[in-house]
Amino acid sequence: SYELTQPPSVSVSPGQTASITCSGDKLGDRYACWYQQKPGQSPVLVIYQNNKRPSGIPERFSGSNSGNTATLTISGTQAMDEADYYCQAWDSSTVVFGGGTKLTVL
Amino acid sequence: EVQLVESGGGLVQPGRSLRLSCKGPGFTFGDYAMSWVRQAPGKGLEWVGFIRSKAYGGTTEYAASVKGRLTMSRDDSKSIAYLQMNSLKTEDTAVYYCTRVRITMVRGVIIGAYFDYWGQGTLVTVSS
Numbered sequence: 001s002y003e004l005t006q007p008p009s010v011s012v013s014p015g016q017t018a019s020i021t022c023s024g025d026k027l028g029d030r031y032a033c034w035y036q037q038k039p040g041q042s043p044v045l046v047i048y049q050n051n052k053r054p055s056g057i058p059e060r061f062s063g064s065n066s067g068n069t070a071t072l073t074i075s076g077t078q079a080m081d082e083a084d085y086y087c088q089a090w091d092s093s094t095v096v097f098g099g100g101t102k103l104t105v106l
Numbered sequence: 107e108v109q110l111v112e113s114g115g116g117l118v119q120p121g122r123s124l125r126l127s128c129k130g131p132g133f134t135f136g137d138y139a140m141s142w143v144r145q146a147p148g149k150g151l152e153w154v155g156f157i158r159s160k161a162y163g164g165t166t167e168y169a170a171s172v173k174g175r176l177t178m179s180r181d182d183s184k185s186i187a188y189l190q191m192n193s194l195k196t197e198d199t200a201v202y203y204c205t206r207v208r209i210t211m212v213r214g215v216i217i218g219a220y221f222d223y224w225g226q227g228t229l230v231t232v233s234s
Contacts, residue, residue: 031218095153
């Protein structure tokens with residue numbers, strides 16, 4: 001079965017750029033998306049189809065996907081961006097999630 | 107405004123059944139595939155299954171971990187999606203989220219899918 005691998009945790013200073021990676025075999029040949037989940041809340045879609053932002057998501061969130069790695073980039077990270085982030089892709093009629101990355105804004 | 111409202115969660119004994127409901131006001135429910143995603147306490151997201159819109163046959167797909175025990179259905183006249191959970195196990199304990207699915211198709215083949223709206227979740231606890 002297809003697997004997506006994320007680092008368990010990433011730390012960033014306020015105002016700096018955070019990058020969260022998601023690795024999978026030939027992931028660049030698929031569409032990747034990203035969800036943000038804050039404690040006690042439902043996940044929110046922040047990036048879909050590799051690099052598109054839903055309405056209402058700040059421009060500081062961006063995405064890319066090439067080779068075996070998709071990347072979520074948060075520019076000018078703010079304290080409110082501290083959350084768990086999950087990547088997701090589609091494989092053979094199933095949905096696959098990465099294990100999640102806890103982003104800490106120090 | 108798109109809304110997804112789950113109900114039906116609770117405490118249930120192992121081996122018993124439970125049916126979750128997801129009502130979706132605020133959009134043309136029948137035009138969309140719907141899915142369930144669960145999250146065990148302190149764990150990550152796990153996809154459970156999804157049901158296509160009637161326009162695409164209303165067929166279902168399931169994660170291997172739940173195939174044969176969990177069944178999705180829909181009643182578009184009521185804008186409700188259901189998740190029938192049978193032979194429940196302790197490892198089914200989780201918050202269950204209902205999601206709206208956006209599907210990308212090329213020449214009739216699904217090449218991508220993502221969840222653009224999520225409900226607030228309903229907690230299912232399987233314990234004796």
